[in-house]
Amino acid sequence: AQSVTQPDIHITVSEGASLELRCNYSYGATPYLFWYVQSPGQGLQLLLKYFSGDTLVQGIKGFEAEFKRSQSSFNLRKPSVHWSDAAEYFCAVDLYGQNFVFGPGTRLSVLP
Amino acid sequence: DVKVTQSSRYLVKRTGEKVFLECVQDMDHENMFWYRQDPGLGLRLIYFSYDVKMKEKGDIPEGYSVSREKKERFSLILESASTNQTSMYLCASSRGGRVRKTQYFGPGTRLLVL
Known part of the structure; x- marks a missing residue:
């Protein structure tokens, strides 16, 4: 079955530390890949997306993600986390012409 | 900027009531979606629509219906609300x-x- 996994339910990092959130998908073809962020009580905001081309994509708020076809992964990274990055992060895939499938989310806490 | 608005941020209803959740988008998008979000379960697709008056069931349509009379507006209807429908509801839109x-x-x- 098609699925998106985010192995970490909750991650805590210190402010200023680096961050990597993991996302893996199980599809035969390369899907379109997305990362969204949801601040408490808010809707989802698009951070970045990968459709094709350069496998390292830059997004808003200093985030980047790298698509690795061999590992079926699309991990989100940030070199230095800010307290305002505390939120829930969702990976999503859009298999061409079909609907989105979302991962279960990773909640990020940031220590001062 | 794409803007998707939802009629209410918070709603409190009683069991058995009919509930309408409204969503409006201003980008002339063909596709519109309703999800519910629950802790530990992520986002689950309830219904989507790819054109006016067209609708398709998502993963969890039971207990819900939808209406799309105009391109910009997509309504989610709980015919008889139940406590297990307490949740966060998210609307989305996209090109077709x-x-x-x-x-x-x-x-x-x-x-x-309640």
Whole structure:
């Protein structure tokens, strides 16, 4: 079955530390890949997306993600986390012409 | 900027009431979606629509219906609300067709059914 996994339910990092959130998908073809962020009580905001081309994509708020076809992964990274990055992060895939499938989310806490 | 708005941020209803959640988008998008979000379960698709008056069931349509009379508006209806429908409801829209598309989300409606 098609699925998106985010192995970490909750991650805590210190402010200023680096961050990597993991996302893996199980599809035969390369899907379109997305990362969204949801601040408490808010809707989802698009951070970045990968459709094709350069496998390292830059997004808003200093985030980047790298698509690795061999590992079926699309991990989100940030070199230095800010307290305002505390939120829930969702990976999503859009298999061409079909609907989105979302991962279960990773909640990020940031220590001062 | 794409804007997706939802009629209410918070709603409190009683069991058995009929509930309407409204969503409006201003980008002339063909596709519109309703999700519910629950802790530990992520986002689950309830219904989507790819054109006016067209609708398709998502993964969890039971207990819900939808209406799309105009392109910009997509309504989610709980015919008889139950406590297990207490949740966060998110509306989204996207371009249509077999093209690369991004979903844009509204701020969500947090529904409490007593």
